[in-house]
Structure formats: C-alpha cells, structure tokens
Amino acid sequence: MRVLSKLMLAAAMLAGTVAGANAQDKTPVKLGAIEILTGPNSRYGIAIQRGFDLALADINKAGGVLGGRPLALAYEDSAGAKEQALNAARKLIGRDRVPLILGPTLSNEMFAAGPVANERKVPIVGTSTTANGITAIGPYVFRTAMPEADVIPVTLKTAQSKFGIKRVAVMYGNDDAFTKSAYDVMKATLEKLGIQVLTTETFGSKDTDFSAQLTKIKGLNPDAIVLSALVEAASGIALQARQLGIDPKVFIIGGNGLNSPKLGEIAGASADGTIVGSPWFIGKKDPANQAFVTAFREKYGDSPDQFAAQAYDTLFIVAKAIDAAGAPDSEKIKDALIKVKHTGVMGPFSFSESRDPADTSGVVVLTMKGGKFQLLE
Template sequence: MMRKLTLAAAALAGAIAGPLGGSSAAAAERTLRIGVSDALTGGASVYGLPQANAIKMAADEINAAGGVKVGGDSYMLDVIAYDDKGNPTEATNAVRKLIDFDEVKYILGFCCSGAASAVASFIADEDAVMLVGNAAERSITARGIPNLVRTRPPADYTGAAAGAFVGKRGHKRVAVLGALDVGFYALYVDAFEKELNKAGGQIIARESFGLKDRDMTPQLTKIREMNPDALLVVGYVEPAAFIYRQSVELGMDIPRYGFTSGSEEQFLRVATSEQMEGVWDLRPTELTLQSATETGLAYHRNYTERYGMPPSPSSPYAYDNVYALKHAIEAAGTVDDTRAVARALRELAPPPEAVMQYLPVDGKMFDRNGQAYTANGAFQWRGGKWVYVEELPSDAKAYSEFLASLR
C-alpha cells in the first residue's frame, strides 16, 4: 500500500530533514501540486531519498523566489511524495494515486528503472508529464513518449565510454561481478564489452549477485582463480561497497572499476577508505566537488546544510528536472495544458539553475526522444573522496540518433 510521506513517515524511513509532503511557502496566490514517486525506503533509497530531498529543496527555492510565473499569476509548488520502494507495482500505485486522487499533473523522481518503466508503459495516455531522474534503462526514452523526459543518460551510452577507457588502459582480461539480472546493468556491460573488444581486451567472467546480497566472497574467489587483470563491478552502492571491501580481504591486488554513482558517505558505511583506495567509478559526469561548477558547489553546500549530509552524486538529476519544469511551464504559459508543457520541455535549453553539465543536442536540453545527456567521467577514490580525473568523450548527437532508430 502506497504511503504519502508525512513527517512521521519520513523519520521512520530515515529521511534526514523536514517533511517532503508539502511546501512551507505561505501567502501564495495559487498552488501547483507536483508529485514524487521514488524509493524512500529499502535498498534503492540510497538513490531515491536524495532525489526526493532535492526535489523538495528546488521547490522551496522556487517558492522563495516568487514561484512559477504564468501570466499575471504566481504558482507556489506543493510537493506530494510517495514511497514506491523502487518497485514497479508500488510505482504504478503511487502514480495512479497522484493522478487520480491528488490531481497531480507533473510527476518526478524515479531512481529505479523497473519502477520508471512500469509507469512509462501507461503515462502516454494520461493528462500528465513524467520527469525521470536517475533511472538508466534505455527503453524508457527509446519509446519516444511525448510527455516523458529524462535527465540521466541511458546506461549503454555510459558503458561504451567506460569500455573504451578500460581498454585504453591496457587491460586484456576483465572479470565482471554485477547485478546482471537488472536490465540497465546488463546493457552497460554489453556496451562496455564491445568497446573493450575493439581495444583487444575481453571479458573472461560474468558473475552475478542479487541486489540484497552482501557476501560476494564465493564469486570473488572464483574470479581470483581466473587471474584477471581488472575487475568491473556494476550494482547498487551497498553491495558494490561489500565487493570492494571483500576483494581487499581476499588479497585481490588488481585495478577495480565500477558503475555505482554513490557518495563517499554511502561507501564508508561498509568499507574503509583504505579498502576503497584506487577504485574507479565510470559514470555520467555527476556531482562531486571536483567536477562541479559554481552552481554545483552551491547545490552541494545548500543540500548539506539543509539535510545534514552531502548529496549523492546522482541526486541533481531530480533537482534539475524541477527547474526544467518551471521554465517549461512559464514558456508554455499554462499549468493546465500538459501537452503544451511537454512540448516546451523539448524546446528548452539547459536552465541556468541546472547542476549537471548537459550536452545539448541541437541546442536543446532534451532531444526528440525526451532524453538529456551529460558527458561521461572517470572518477577515482583518492585519499577518502571521489576525485574527477577526466572526461570520457561521448557523442550525444550520434547516440540520440541511435536511440530514435530503435522505434
């Protein structure tokens, strides 16, 4: 059963600041409800709760600056959040409740691909706009749904860049340990392998784990016996951290690469900084202090002050969606005509408040598929923190055309 996130529920879920379910803005001329469906509890909450926090923070910033301007009216944003636990059925129930009972037309969040895909399967028939954050499954935007946009690039867009990077570093025998039954992780690895093969390398093992698994020593022991020259780890933050810790405990002295997108604080709940030293994370160029613009630094500072801990690197995907929505509504000149707002989103340049560094296609933040792109980056754990080392070049326009060809 879906739960609207109240202050008490947020405390139970481990939310670290204020309620998400409602804005504090007073004396608003009008109110515009926006909805959140995201994983606020469970294993995926390492991504979902920071996204929900970021949405609330952006809404409050917009309200403090006078709201969303449409004609002579100012609309204050009222955030209604439900915990979908990253589950497709829960997400479907949450969005149905937001649309049918809360009369919400704009729905954000969606850290998990299964949940986002379930909602994407019916959202085209609704008088609503869906703005997807961290979910990375390619099919979400490959369908060309006119009232759906996503800020995070698809997993295979990043996997190809990662494979080229690892191949360039001379690795010939790479073992993979990942949540390979999850579609977007499998897509990442497939794209990674194609580029690795081009550089003369190969994947010599594909070992799997469940997202709730915490002891990966059997898989790591098997991998160790195959004598790889590198390890690729794909999965949620917590199991990945256990793998990094256990690989050190097993004496595996090989380079370790990952696709996880977690903050320092999240990894250090499981592994020590010494056990993390040297680990690479090959992901979209998301928020770290080393890769942030002035806007990103301000976001990091404000989020940390508000919630008592640093934001996760991927949380700005949802934050940026709120500002994209604001600018699209103002450009469309309406809060009621969702089709006009959806069209305005497709014409939008990256807003000045955006934290992520987007690569516009034909000058637009979202391409004709509703997909936004960032550069890909190589981050490495050095001395207790993620350090942005270099960009992994990717061709956003070429990928955009490929994505459109899948329809």
C-alpha cells in the same frame, strides 16, 4: 445600440474580473514524485528528494511558477518495488490529478510506471533512470539522467588508456533492468575496445555473499573487475574482494549504481581505487555548482551526490516548462518540456528529439580515494 454597448461593457468587466482572479491565483501547482524513500536503495531516493526540496525552496523563494503560484511536491515512496511504483503513478494521476510526475528512482520502476503515465498522457521525468529503452516507452516519458550507453564507454576507454587494462572479469546483477542494461553496454564496449573477458559472473539484487564468484575471479588474475550493481551489492563485493585477497591493484570499474558516496561509507578502504564515470563532479568550480554544494551542506549536513544534483536541475527544468506552458496542463507541459533550455549545476541542458539529454559530452571519470570520489588524473 445602447443594449449592445451595455453587453460589451459587461463582457469587458467580466474579462477584467477573470484576469484579476487569475493574476491573484496563489493555488500551489502540485507535482508528483515517486522515489525510494525506505529500504536498501533509499540512499538514491533520499538524495534525489533532498535535491528536489532544495530546488523547490529556491524556485518558490524566487516567485514560484505562472506568475506567483508556489510549486509543491507530493511524494510517494516506491520502496524500490516496481509494483509500488506502478500503484504510486496511478494514485498521483487518478486521485491527486498531478500534471507531471518526477521519478521513479530505478529503471525497473520506470518500466512499470512509465507506461501508465504515457497511456494517461501525463509527462513523467526520470532523473536517475539510465537503462536503455526508457524514453522508448512513449512520447510522455522524459529523462534528465545521462544514459549508461553514453557514460560507460568513456569510463572503460579511459581506464584502458591510463592503466593498460587488457583482461577483466565481469560481474552484474541479473535481476534488475538497470544493472542488466549497464552490463549489456559494458559487454559491447569491452568487445569494441579489444579487452578480454575472462569470466562473467552474475548475482541477485538481494544477495550478500559473493565469495564463490570472487574466488573464481581471484584465480583468473584479471587486471580489473567490471561491475554493474547497485550500491549495497557493490559495497559488499568490494569488501569481500579485498577480504579474499584480491589485490587492490585489481581495479573495480563500475556503472552508475556505484556513483554514490555511500560506497566509501560502507566499504571504506576496500572501495579505494574504484573507477566510475559521471556527468557531474562535486568539485566543479563554476559558481552555480559551488553555491548548490554549499546550500546542500548547510541544509542537510552532508555532501550532495550526482543524483541530488540531477534532481536539483530537473525541478528548474520542469518549472520552466510549466511557465512556458502557461498552465498546469499535462499536454502543454509535455510540448514545452522538449523545448526547454537550462544551465544549472550539471551545466547546459536541453532535451534531444528522443527526450534524452541532448549533450552527452560532459562525462568525467572519477576514482575513489579515502572514501571519497575525486577526478581521475
């Protein structure tokens, strides 16, 4: 009996020591993040990085995760290349042993990196990947970005109702998964709304001269140009359209790629009148959003965009999943993510069974005026 009692006492002391060690564990929980930090599309990735970093500071100031462990992010620059995004995912999983990856920035990159994370059973969360089929990659692939399939129909229907649009020209980048997917949604929506498509013109993501397509469009005299492009190409198209004499009354109606303040910065007055849909608006009056906007401006000397806002909320969503999982364990985090509920700067959020945003009712339609987006009224 005495031997048994001593063994029980020793076990109790060991358990207490382990529990104490766990309580004192201040090792950072390091996550991976794959974003475009250099190159033409870094405008998106840098905004996302800033959103993450602002959230990271707030989370750690509030105590971190798992009872006091700081959260950390290991960034990998994809430079907008899917091969680089793929290698970044392999590095973060194989060398850095991260339990979760944030990103990549573009859908093209997710279609490359997502299968690797899914195969290795590491959850990967896209904050800006809106193409069709992203979460169909596998059960470890999530996204907090609202799909274009939910945003574009609202945008086009609003433009039709407000401006009586009947005839349009369509332009899209045909060598990018995101812009091609958005075009597919545009095509189906235009057909459903009974809007006539006069011509469909394509271009490459690295093209800078759009004069041939725009000259043809000018001769057809459409009510609007429906455009699926990333912001660099969209800015060039807006500039060249006005230079060629396409009337400013011929609206440019865009997908998510145009939803960046950089459009106004690059194209100036030529971008005025551009119409886009968004799940977020900088002018939302709720306290959480206004506090985020103020903090972002104070830290970076610039205003946040939709991509920064989505990134900010996403890190809080992931932090909640880590706490619910009870450990930086990929499988437990994956199971916890699907159950997370969070109200942030984007509004209430939860995942659907397909690991997409469950609530897609918060789309607002914006128009650019004086180089800045405002609500279309």
